[in-house]
Amino acid sequence: MSDTVPVRIKRLPHGEGLELPRYATDGAAGMDVVAAEDLTLAPGARHAVATGLALAIPPGYEVQVRPRSGLALKHGISVPNAPGTIDSDYRGELKVILINHGNEPFAITRGDRVAQIVLAPVTRASWDEVKDLDQTARGAGGFGSTGGHAALG
Ligand SMILES: O=c1ccn([C@H]2C[C@H](O)[C@@H](COP(=O)(O)OP(=O)(O)OP(=O)(O)O)O2)c(=O)[nH]1
Numbered sequence: 001m002s003d004t005v006p007v008r009i010k011r012l013p014h015g016e017g018l019e020l021p022r023y024a025t026d027g028a029a030g031m032d033v034v035a036a037e038d039l040t041l042a043p044g045a046r047h048a049v050a051t052g053l054a055l056a057i058p059p060g061y062e063v064q065v066r067p068r069s070g071l072a073l074k075h076g077i078s079v080p081n082a083p084g085t086i087d088s089d090y091r092g093e094l095k096v097i098l099i100n101h102g103n104e105p106f107a108i109t110r111g112d113r114v115a116q117i118v119l120a121p122v123t124r125a126s127w128d129e130v131k132d133l134d135q136t137a138r139g140a141g142g143f144g145s146t147g148g149h150a151a152l153g
């Protein structure tokens with residue numbers, strides 16, 4: 001396994017007894033994170049799911065909250081704000097916002113792996129305000145300006 005970045009993590013009272021987020025395989029990019037509560041998401045409903053965890057992410061990093069593809073494909077369960085942004089200065093509870101895009105109620109049991117979290121470096125910008133930007137071939141073209149979804153050529 002490659003080098004890891006230490007991140008302080010605190011279990012909140014309702015997180016006691018739950019497994020910490022962990023990489024499911026040696027090469028996994030994300031750690032699966034488990035729910036700290038039982039709930040049922042009705043079709044179309046969304047909820048900020050408790051994890052019972054709080055983090056102190058080192059400066060220069062963020063944690064992204066992403067859906068699990070299996071839940072998305074099989075049940076239509078997604079993260080509406082994906083990738084959710086956990087700021088390095090946030091000390092509150094890590095919550096996973098889930099939405100049920102499926103047609104059936106989806107039951108979550110405490111301990112279920114509901115999403116994955118990815119530690120990522122952050123590059124912060126500072127503005128260099130100018131009157132004119134440089135010219136490019138694309139210019140202001142966007143939103144399909146190069147063609148539709150059919151193959152190029
Ligand atoms: O999926 C998420 C997204 C955010 N947060 C927490 C951590 C994050 O640092 C904070 C703020 O998130 P964000 O900036 O996305 O929300 P906002 O609506 O802009 O709220 P704020 O005004 O508090 O920044 O909420 C979560 O626990 N889970």
Ligand SMILES: [Mg+2]
Pocket residue numbers: none
């Ligand atoms: Mg914000």
